[in-house]
Amino acid sequence: MYDLIIIGAGPSGSSAGRIAGKNGIKTLIIEKEIFPRYKPCGGALSEHAMSYLDFKIPDEIIEKDIFGGRVRFRGKSIEYFKDHRLSVIVTRSIFDNFLLEKAKETGIDIHHGEKVTDVSPNGAHVLVTTNKDSYKARYVVIATGSQGKLKTVVRREDNKSEYGVCLVTEVEEKDEVIDQYIKDAIEMHFGVSGVGYGWVFPHKGYYSVGAGSVMAKHLPYPKKAMQDYLKVNGFMGEYKLNGHVIPCGGHKRKLVKGRIILSGDAAGFVDAFTGEGLAYAIRSGQLAAEIIKENAANGSDLQELVNYENRCYSEFGEHLKYSLIFAKIMHYFPERSFNAFIKETDILDMFLEVVTFNRTYKDLVKWLIFNFKFRWLKK
Secondary structure, three states, rough: OOOEEEOOOHHHEEEEHHHHHHOOOOOEEOOOOOOOOOOOOOEOOOOHHHHHHHOOOOOOOOOOOEEEEEEEEEEEEEEEOOOOOEEOOHHHHHHHHHHHHHHHHHOOOEOOOEEEEEEEEEEEEEEEEEEEOOEEEEEEEEEEOOOOHHHHOOOOOOOOOOOOEEEEEEOOOOOHHHHHHHHOOEEEEEEOOOOOEEEEEEOEEEEEEEEEOOHHHHHOHHHHHHHHHHHHHOOOOOOOEEEEEEEEOOOOOOOOOOOEEOOHHHOOOOOOOOOOOOHHHHHHHHHHHHHHHHHHHOOHHHHHHHHHHHHHHHHHHEEEEEEEHHHHHHHOHHHHHHHHHHHOOHHHHHHHHHHOOOOOOHHHHHHHHHHHHHHHHHO
């Protein structure tokens, strides 16, 4: 009998495991893959995300320091830089494995290469069945990311307006060529195949290139969008495309059922505009473990677990709700929105403050609505 079983060893699961282990909670992480494993992702890790960690990211894991970005839209572009670091670039297979090792050093158990097939509440515990064995735990955190069906033990499946899809590939290149193309910055390209977006992130020895949309219903042919995006950027080779589903943040979702909690992408905690989810994955995993620790200390009143939903919402739920509103404004009124981005330095500065979590998407939405309305009245 474990106190806690965490399903999934990504950033959310590892973060939950580290908090649980540090608090003496008997914990098992079950992961279907053997780490390190490939993870399709641009690899931008924000200062906001790193601020949640109680340890430093080693220099050898950081491939680039990012101080700005280039925004492109229909032949127009603008570059912006700050005098402080906004994020770093990491390779997810290396970074995720590092987080798992930090969880492991607290003394918790970790099973690699074992797939959970069923999660069944059973009174005072939860039965977790895998392709190799079965286990009991007082609590379970499902941190399996956006894929798989296990999250439906707690909540319904997302519909096409509540998730997106992205394709990503790696394009090998010399570091000096990468620095000439875009140095100390990332590139975001909006308006790809309508309301989609694309990115080019600089790594050591390669670009991460991706395209997709946080609303799948608006991108019916993601593979074609990705192929077109590669050609537009001059990447003419044959590349292996890796796809992944992105839950669109800001939608109301059930996060707790009995002794089971969802965290990270399984809970739908993703910025609806940028697609960034690492910060929310890390923090929601930590909050899940903290709530379980508090519940275990105060008895078995499972109503206390509902505080997890309240804590998540108070820390970043409203932020994600307004990220969805902002994404809809930008994608449904692209010409007006991106002209504002290009012409108004105020909105760029505010957006960077939002990215670093010094301002909120709510502030940004209010600014946009006021300025759009003001300009319309002037006409």
